[in-house]
Amino acid sequence: MKNIDSISHVKGRSVYVDDIPERAGTLHAVVFHSPCAHGIIKGLDVSEALNNNGVHAILTASDIPGENQIGGVIPDEPLFADGKVEFAGQPVALVVASDEATARKARRLIKIEVEELEAVTGAREAYKKSMFLSPPGIFISGDIEKAWRECEYIFEGQCESGGQEHLYIEGQASYAYLNEDGAIRIISSTQGPTHVQKTAAAVLGLPMHRIEVDVTRLGGGFGGKEDQATPYACMAALAAMRLKKAVKIVLHRLDDMIMTGKRHPYSADYKIGLSAGLKIIAYQARLYQNGGAAADLSPAILDRSLFHSTNAYYIPNTEVTAYSCKTNLPPNTAFRGFGGPQAMFVIESAIARAAHELKTEARTIQERNFLSSKDHFQYGQKAAGASIRKCYKLAAKEFQIERLSKEVREFNSKNGLRKKGIAMMPVCFGISFTSKHMNQARALVHIYQDGSVGVSTGAVEMGQGVNTKIVQVVAKTLAVDPGLVRIETTNTTRVSNTSPTAASSGADLNGKAAQIACSRLASRLKRAAANKLGKEIRDIELSGKGIRINGKSAGISWKEAVKYAYMQRICLSEQGHYSTPGIDFNRSISKGQPFAYHVYGAAIVTVNVDCIRGTYEVERVNIVHDFGNCMNTLIDMGQVEGALMQGIGWMTMEEFSWDKNGHILSKSLSTYKVPDIYSAPGEVNCIPLPSKGPAKAILKSKAVGEPPLMYGIGVYFALQNAIISFNPSYRPDFNAPLTPEKVLMRLYSSRPGKKRS
Ligand code: MTE
Ligand code: LUZ
Ligand code: MOS
Numbered sequence: 001m002k003n004i005d006s007i008s009h010v011k012g013r014s015v016y017v018d019d020i021p022e023r024a025g026t027l028h029a030v031v032f033h034s035p036c037a038h039g040i041i042k043g044l045d046v047s048e049a050l051n052n053n054g055v056h057a058i059l060t061a062s063d064i065p066g067e068n069q070i071g072g073v074i075p076d077e078p079l080f081a082d083g084k085v086e087f088a089g090q091p092v093a094l095v096v097a098s099d100e101a102t103a104r105k106a107r108r109l110i111k112i113e114v115e116e117l118e119a120v121t122g123a124r125e126a127y128k129k130s131m132f133l134s135p136p137g138i139f140i141s142g143d144i145e146k147a148w149r150e151c152e153y154i155f156e157g158q159c160e161s162g163g164q165e166h167l168y169i170e171g172q173a174s175y176a177y178l179n180e181d182g183a184i185r186i187i188s189s190t191q192g193p194t195h196v197q198k199t200a201a202a203v204l205g206l207p208m209h210r211i212e213v214d215v216t217r218l219g220g221g222f223g224g225k226e227d228q229a230t231p232y233a234c235m236a237a238l239a240a241m242r243l244k245k246a247v248k249i250v251l252h253r254l255d256d257m258i259m260t261g262k263r264h265p266y267s268a269d270y271k272i273g274l275s276a277g278l279k280i281i282a283y284q285a286r287l288y289q290n291g292g293a294a295a296d297l298s299p300a301i302l303d304r305s306l307f308h309s310t311n312a313y314y315i316p317n318t319e320v321t322a323y324s325c326k327t328n329l330p331p332n333t334a335f336r337g338f339g340g341p342q343a344m345f346v347i348e349s350a351i352a353r354a355a356h357e358l359k360t361e362a363r364t365i366q367e368r369n370f371l372s373s374k375d376h377f378q379y380g381q382k383a384a385g386a387s388i389r390k391c392y393k394l395a396a397k398e399f400q401i402e403r404l405s406k407e408v409r410e411f412n413s414k415n416g417l418r419k420k421g422i423a424m425m426p427v428c429f430g431i432s433f434t435s436k437h438m439n440q441a442r443a444l445v446h447i448y449q450d451g452s453v454g455v456s457t458g459a460v461e462m463g464q465g466v467n468t469k470i471v472q473v474v475a476k477t478l479a480v481d482p483g484l485v486r487i488e489t490t491n492t493t494r495v496s497n498t499s500p501t502a503a504s505s506g507a508d509l510n511g512k513a514a515q516i517a518c519s520r521l522a523s524r525l526k527r528a529a530a531n532k533l534g535k536e537i538r539d540i541e542l543s544g545k546g547i548r549i550n551g552k553s554a555g556i557s558w559k560e561a562v563k564y565a566y567m568q569r570i571c572l573s574e575q576g577h578y579s580t581p582g583i584d585f586n587r588s589i590s591k592g593q594p595f596a597y598h599v600y601g602a603a604i605v606t607v608n609v610d611c612i613r614g615t616y617e618v619e620r621v622n623i624v625h626d627f628g629n630c631m632n633t634l635i636d637m638g639q640v641e642g643a644l645m646q647g648i649g650w651m652t653m654e655e656f657s658w659d660k661n662g663h664i665l666s667k668s669l670s671t672y673k674v675p676d677i678y679s680a681p682g683e684v685n686c687i688p689l690p691s692k693g694p695a696k697a698i699l700k701s702k703a704v705g706e707p708p709l710m711y712g713i714g715v716y717f718a719l720q721n722a723i724i725s726f727n728p729s730y731r732p733d734f735n736a737p738l739t740p741e742k743v744l745m746r747l748y749s750s751r752p753g754k755k756r757s
Contacts, residue, residue, distance in 0.1 A: 001482060003635055004468045005217070005461070016219050017173035017189050018250045026175075026246040027056055028100040029239055031232075032093040032110050033259055034085035037119035037328040037662025041083055041092075041112065049095060049109040054102040056243055058110070059094040059235075063242060066205030070234060072195060072227050074134060077294035077331060079203055079234055085114060086293035087330050088663050089259040091231060096239045096247060104252075119328040119662030123267050123288035126325035133291045133324040134299040139306045139590050141378040142317030147282035151273030154282075155357055159270060159349040159734035161342050163290070164263035164335055164650045167674055168462075170219025171256040172229055176236035177246035183210040184237050190229035191221045191460050192500030197492045203234045204241055211237070215490040218462035222646070223334030225462070226500045227296050228260050257667045263335035263650065264301060265290040266342040272350040278360070280369045283315045285346055287322040289332075289339070296331040298324045301339035303434045306590075307379060308340040311347050312388040312428035312600065313366075314375040328662045334502060336646060337709045340429055345651075345713055348425070349734035352717050356724070356732050361405070362717060363424045367392065371428065380591035383598070388426050391624040391689050392602040395424075398687055399604050399622040408606065412725045417611045420619070421722030425603045425714030429707040430595035431505055431697075432583055438499040439580040439596075441509035445474065445517040447572040451559035453480065456488045458498030459510035464705050465635035469507040470514050472631055473698060477518035479542040480558055504705035508596070509578060511698035517576030524572075528565040529556060580696060596696040599703060601625035601689075603644075603711035609722040614744025616722070618648060618681040618715055625686055628693025628702035636701075640686050640708040647712015649675040651736050652719070723747055 008014045046058040061068045061082040071077040081092045092112060097103035120126050148154065173189040184204070190196050193213040201208045213233070218225060232249045239247040251259070266289055273282035287305055291298040302322045309320040320343075348362075355362040371377075371386040395401065401424070408420040433439050443457040455474055461467040467487040475482040488494065499509065526540040529547045533540070533554055541548040547556040556564075566572060585592035603623045609616040621644060630636055653673045657665045666672040693700030719738050723730055723746045730746050 001468060001472055001632060003465050004471060015216055016170045017175055017187055020175060020187060022248070023177060023246040026248055027096050027098060027239065027243060028103050029094050029096045029235060029247055029249045030100065030103040030107050031091045031235065031255065031259065032095055032107050034081060034088055034090040034092055035112065036085055036114040036116055037088040039085055039114035039116040041081060041085060042115050043113035044092065045111040046093065049106040052102065052106045052109070054098040055095065055106045056098065057096045057239065059096065059239060059242060060092065064203055064238065066203045069202065070199050070231055071295060073297060073299050074295040077296065079231055087328050089330050090293070091259070094235050094239060096243060121327055121329060121658045121662050123265065123290035123325040123327065126327050127288050127323055131326040133295040133326045134302070137302050137306050137322045139309065139318065139320045139378050144282050144284060144317045144319045147317035148273055151281055152276040153354065153358060154271065154273045155350065155354050156271040157353055157734070159268045159346045161266050161345050161736040162654070163265045163332065163656045164654050165257060165672060166222045166224030166262070166335060168218065168220030168222060168224055171251040171253060172225070172232045172260065173250040174229070174233040174236040175246065175248045176233070176240040178240055178244060183212065184240060185212045185214065186233050186237050187214050188229055188233040189218045189225060190215060190233060191218065191225045191462065191502055192227065193460065193490055193492050194496070194498045195227065195500060196230050196233040199230045200234045200237045204237060213492045215460050218460060221462040222336050223338065223502065224260060226334040226502045228333050254668055257672070258664055259330060261292050261296060261331040261333040262656070264298065264332040264339065264342065268346040270346050270350040272354055274354055274365070278365050278368050280313060280315045280365070282317040283310065283347065283350065284319045285309055287320070287343060287346065289322060289324045290327050290329065291324045292327055292329040292331040294331040296333045298332065300434060301334065305339035305343040307430055307434065307594065309343040309347060310378055311344045312371055312426040313347070313369040314371045315369070315378070318378045329658065336643060336706050338503065338706065341647070341650070341710050341713065344710055345736060348713055348717065352720065352732055366424060366426060370426065379594065381593045381595060385597060385694060387600045387626045387689055387691060388428060388602065391600050391626055392426060394687065394689060395602045395604055395622060395624040398624070399685070401604055404604065404606060419609050419611055419722040419726045421607045421609065421718040421720065421725070423605050423714045423717035423721060425605065425711050427601045427707055427710045429599045429710070431508065431597055431599060431703045432580055432595045433499065433503045433505065434585065434594050436583060436585060439505070439509065439583060440499065441513040441578050442495050443510060443513035443517050443576045444494050445514060445521060445574050445576070447521060447562055449563060449566050451484060451562045453478065453485045454488055455485060455514055456491065456494040457510035457514055458490060458495045459506045460490050460501035462501065464506070464639060465632065466501065466506045466510065468635060469632060469698065470511055473511045473515050474518050477515050478522055479544055481544065504703035504707065508696070508698045508703055509580070512578040513576040515576065516578055517574040520574045521572065524570055525561050525565055528568055528570050529554070529561050532564055597694040597702070599626060599707040601707065601711065603714050605714035605718040607715060607718040607722055609719065609726070609743060611726045611747050614740040614747060616719060616740065616743060620683045621681045621711060623686040623711055624689050625708065626689040626691050626702065627704060628691055628697050629700040630688055631699045631701035636704045637686060639704045641684055643706065643708035644684065644711050645675050645680060647709040648679065648715050651712050651716045652738055653679065655737050655739055719743060
């Protein structure tokens with residue numbers, strides 16, 4: 001089935017927050033944010049700004065009727081700065097005017113006086129100063145001290161990975177207005193409608209039932225709207241409440257890039273120990289997460305880094321410690337992979353280093369250490385269904401990895417100024433929120449008298465195709481044509497207490513809830529038909545062609561069955577509630593079964609480097625991915641390609657810099673390079689691993705949203721291998737993104753001054 005949104009997207013008819021026809025008298029707001037990364041606010045003068053025609057109000061912390069607090073996990077983040085600022089871009093005031101241009105003009109007239117304090121931008125620097133957002137996390141398995149003594153080889157080093165801008169096409173956006181009784185309706189571009197509702201209620205000092213949040217779809221979220229759509233929704237709601245007008249906030253790209261958090265940069269120390277036979281017997285890592293100025297989702301992201309610190313390998317003795325460091329950057333947040341990619345880059349770096357020192361290919365080490373289904377993860381969960389070996393074997397066979405490697409070697413021996421590189425990247429990613437309580441969802445299904453079906457769930461459509469998948473589930477369970485099924489907006493008054501659509505589990509959780517509701521409706525309809533026909537319910541079947549008795553048509557169409565049930569006063573609405581069974585995790589000992597299942601895959605990447613310029617092309621990415629029993633190949637292949645591109649961008653070109661005062665320098669697309677069509681691989685081939693799929697995945701079709709991002713990590717190591725073949729004296733270092741500039745430096749670093757022929 002094609003994505004149900006594809007036609008309206010292509011025709012430009014899909015509606016985003018800024019496309020909603022405005023109510024009469026709508027006001028527009030812009031955020032005045034801190035020009036300074038750290039300091040004490042000594043004065044704020046808004047008088048000149050307020051004096052402008054068309055400016056309705058300038059709201060600050062003192063206008064908040066409830067709590068000036070938006071921290072989701074830890075209450076450490078004010079909506080508006082109060083007394084001090086902790087990052088450049090921190091909201092200080094909201095300028096509300098009759099139109100956006102007036103608001104922007106007035107914003108320039110606000111004067112703030114800040115007594116500047118030292119700004120910390122690096123995680124290690126914060127660590128040295130003991131500045132933390134939450135307590136460290138530690139995962140231990142086996143006996144690492146004993147294991148070091150058994151190792152034949154031990155390597156230690158450092159590893160850095162950078163931040164990443166979400167660059168959703170639709171920026172942060174909210175539109176809020178009052179209902180007749182002073183309750184507030186917020187239309188928000190958020191992945192977490194309930195988070196918006198709960199936080200807005202607290203900020204406004206209202207019960208949650210007076211806040212309604214409605215989401216049609218997002219022009220991309222990628223994690224950047226799991227938590228960080230909330231402040232703008234709260235601001236719009238606050239202004240609407242204060243001014244009794246409809247208020248809209250749509251962040252300008254420049255404001256969005258300055259103010260919002262990004263993927264967490266990580267710095268790490270690793271130590272890896274191998275046996276003579278290249279089994280990894282010990283792995284120790286210290287991860288320094290650059291959390292920014294407030295916790296946001298950092299503690300949960302830190303957890304996922306720990307969970308994924310051994311990627312797809314079985315390592316009997318581990319000790320991984322992770323620190324969430326507080327810096328003066330915008331609070332970093334969820335981004336596709338949620339701390340997993342950062343940790344996987346570290347273990348892959350350790351393996352690449354070992355391979356280089358031992359003069360072998362990384363692939364030899366990787367292959368020897370893959371998880372098997374008998375193994376346990378370091379957190380105690382059994383790796384039941386581990387398919388990494390199968391993925392790798394199929395990839396090696398189908399993509400002829402030996403031949404590819406040979407071709408690369410031959411090319412490199414024949415070419416002096418162009419070098420190719422090859423690398424393999426395995427992926428293992430756990431599916432479930434690592435906070436158990438979040439693994440729940442609800443769906444509300446109405447069958448209308450004419451047989452058409454309306455479905456509300458907690459899932460938010462952000463381009464990933466979750467709505468299409470839910471249509472498929474509903475159509476299949478009720479045995480109706482997908483054209484009869486409509487997915488309604490995600491609305492907190494229809495489906496409450498939703499978890500954000502995140503952790504790749506939107507389709508699993510909400511799809512299962514919809515399936516439960518639809519199965520109940522299907523039974524009721526079958527019972528009604530059985531009554532009408534004087535048959536047993538077990539003889540009745542709902543089919544695409546109407547009611548069937550023992551496999552034969554009963555001459556009753558779907559519509560007639562629905563009509564009959566309605567006339568019999570049978571309820572044609574149902575709510576389904578799903579909570580993932582069998583998951584649990586004991587935080588005090590860091591052991592348990594946190595995940596419903598894991599997603600596996602392997603990618604083989606080849607690159608081609610221009611050794612004069614340092615520029616490069618990703619030639620080919622060949623993937624075998626375990627989709628389970630894939631329910632929508634078109635959508636899932638799109639997810640693989642999109643995630644891969646984001647991974648490549650993170651690993652190769654998306655680079656942030658801050659000046660020493662903590663001001664972001666890469667704040668627009670002229671200074672922050674994202675992948676474009678020229679950076680896309682020449683070829684992407686993805687073969688689904690033939691697989692039945694786990695029961696906990698919706699229709700046994702595994703979650704797909706985040707895992708393929710990590711295939712992009714392979715590009716880093718393929719580039720590194722190309723550099724090594726040009727410059728044998730280059731000692732691999734791990735400092736992503738590996739931009740062309742960095743490639744060039746490494747092509748010529750400590751190169752012996754030998755003349756080339
Ligand atoms: N695909 C598109 N087109 N746009 C997005 O914003 N977000 C990703 C992924 N794929 C995203 C996307 C992220 S971060 C997650 S967690 C999943 O989609 C969420 O959706 P799902 O749980 O339905 O897979
Ligand atoms: N969000 C979250 C996530 O709150 N918990 C998670 O485990 C998670 N994992 C991936 C992406 N978002
Ligand atoms: Mo995705 S980072 O779970 O929103």
